[in-house]
């Protein structure tokens with residue numbers, strides 16, 4: 001029998017779209033399907049904080065964290081590669097995103113039942129793959145996930161480019177403002193010089209040249 005928390009005892013794979021987040025194959029594929037559907041529906045890629053947990057990590061948590069917040073080593077669904085902890089905003093019952101996510105997750109065979117029953121306030125983020133899904137992951141969801149990842153990366157690249165452009169425009173604008181400001185300084189200097197050298201009678205013409213200026 002597979003021992004809870006011992007990676008070599010499980011057929012672990014990365015959750016597609018989440019490098020390093022390992023779960024047992026079926027749970028990983030189903031979670032990816034749920035994430036892809038949520039992503040397509042809301043436009044936001046769900047974040048995953050933790051999936052498979054080794055026995056060493058579980059022991060560490062149990063020993064260092066608040067009592068009752070972590071399962072006894074050897075009993076966690078994380079140690080079976082069947083649980084995933086979701087990131088914000090899917091970590092609070094108060095967030096509307098949680099409800100949307102919860103409905104989708106259930107269709108893919110994941111639920112928060114264990115999470116809700118944990119501690120005084122529950123663990124909204126904790127999802128366990130329990131099987132019997134309405135939706136089954138096929139190659140299509142994996143393609144969807146790959147496409148969404150490509151789109152996200154392309155958007156990030158474009159955003160970086162746009163920011164660079166924006167920075168360049170800002171630099172140009174700063175240069176123009178500097179030139180204009182130097183121009184004004186020069187005009188002020190010329191006005192001062194004019195006041196010094198032009199006879200008072202001729203200065204009348206200056207008022208005529210600026211019709212907007214109210215007559216004094």
Ligand SMILES: [Zn+2]
Nearest residue numbers: 083084085126
């Ligand atoms: Zn958890």
